[in-house]
Amino acid sequence: MRAYQVETIGQPPSIRECDIPTPDEGMVLVKIAACGLNFADLLMMKGQYQEKPALPLTxxxxxxxxxxxVGPGVDTALVGKRVxxxxxxxxxxxxxxxxxDRCVPLPDAMGFEDAAAFLVAYGTSxxxxxxxxxxxxxxxxxxxxAAGGVGxxxxxxxxQMGATVIACARGADKLAVAKAAGADHLIDSDSDDVRxxxxxxxxxxxxxxxVGGDLFKAAFRACNPEARIIVIGFASGDVPQIPANHLLVKNISVIGHYWGGYMAFRPNVLTDSLKELFAWYSEGRLSPHISHALPLERxxxxxxxxxxRKSTGKVVVTMD
Incomplete structure (x- = not known):
């Protein structure tokens, strides 16, 4: 089989030929149809992600x-199921x-590309x-x-939760994508006065x-009293420093959020969330935006x- 792997941190990944693995106890072998890309993949290539899997890394x-x-102890009825x-x-x-326990059955109406674009982005948000x-x-x-994978x-x-949404993204094309997703107000992040x-x-x-960086600073200064700031990541490469005295004066809460971390200590938070999200998808309330779907060779x-940052929404890689 083919696998797109990092052999040495800091060196470009490449497609390598590998043996098809055999599932261990409690595991299944999945013939992969599509894979959703995430900013974390770029960090892993450089050894900068919070989790550092062993090399070679697919x-x-x-x-x-x-x-x-299926592996030992797994119900053979799972063979043929779409997950x-x-x-x-x-x-x-x-x-x-x-x-x-990491496999989620797919709604009948959901194709593999939508499914590969769904879990991390919708689950995180x-x-x-x-x-x-x-x-x-x-x-x-x-x-x-607001036009990125999670944004x-x-x-x-x-x-869907009834909020008034201000979308901040770079340029008219990306703002148009955010507007189509339901944003009520649009702000160009290249503006001189985001705050x-x-x-x-x-x-x-x-x-x-x-995003972090200067956009975090501008948004922080435009918070209402008792605002909640959810820190998702730092796509700008700049981790902002937060003045604690300002938190105190305006009763602001800053909340760190690492979606994948829940798998280790409260997996039910993720499974309950995904159950609701798949129901929303089946009801037509969510529509994944995939700007590019490219084969593994690309x-x-x-x-x-x-x-x-030339994509909007998700980028998906297909295996066929």
Whole structure:
């Protein structure tokens, strides 16, 4: 089988021929149809992600496909079932072994590309806005990086939860994508006065930030009293320093959110969230935006679209 692997940290990944793995106890072998790319894949290539799998590392945090075989102790009725899984790595390959408790059965109406684009992006935003920030109907949600993989789902989910959504993204084309996802107000992140524009719209009650850097600083200064800032990541490369005295004066809460971390200590938070999200998808309330779907042979090009921020929503790699 083929696998897109990092052999040496800092060196470009490449497609290698590998043996098809055999599932161990409690695992299934999935014939992978599609893999969703994430910013974390770029960090893993450089050894900068919070989790550091052993080398050689097959990239790809989330996958979708069909169960082809099962390991000892696993019900053979799973063979032939269509599933998605958050694996943390291994998705950019023809086959992968996945623990059964990480496999989520797909709704009949969901194709593999949508499924591969779904778990991390929608799961991150739903747990962030519902479980962590307790976003309420009528509140104002500010989404930074609003046309990106997780940002766009935050716009969608925020609207589903009854919020007024301010989308902040770079350039008219990306803002148009955010508007199509339901954003009520649009701010170009290249503007000279992001803070002023947020304030003019009444400030923000909840801020969803996968970007960091100067945008975090501008948004922080435009918070309403008792605002909640959800720290998702630092796509800008700049980890902001937070003045604690300002938190105190305005009663602001800053909330760290690492979606995958829940797998280790409260997996039910993720499974309950995904159950609700798949129901929303089946009801037509969510529509994954995939700007590019490229074959495995073009995985390097797909990752470059992420690195240069030329994609919107999700980039998916297909195996066939």
């Amino acid at each position: 990239l790809g945090l989330e996958l979708a496909g069909t169960v082809e075989a 998605a899984a958050f694996t943390g790595s291994g998705g950019l390959a023809d086959y992968g072994c996945v623990p059964t 739903h747990v962030a806005l519902d479980h962590k920030a307790r976003l309420q109907p009528g509140e104002t949600l500010l989404v930074l990086g 766009l789902t935050a716009v969608e989910i925020g609207k 002023g524009q947020i304030k003019a719209l009444g400030g923000a009650d909840v801020i969803y930030d996968p 995985a390097s090009e797909a990752l470059e679209l992420l690195r240069t």
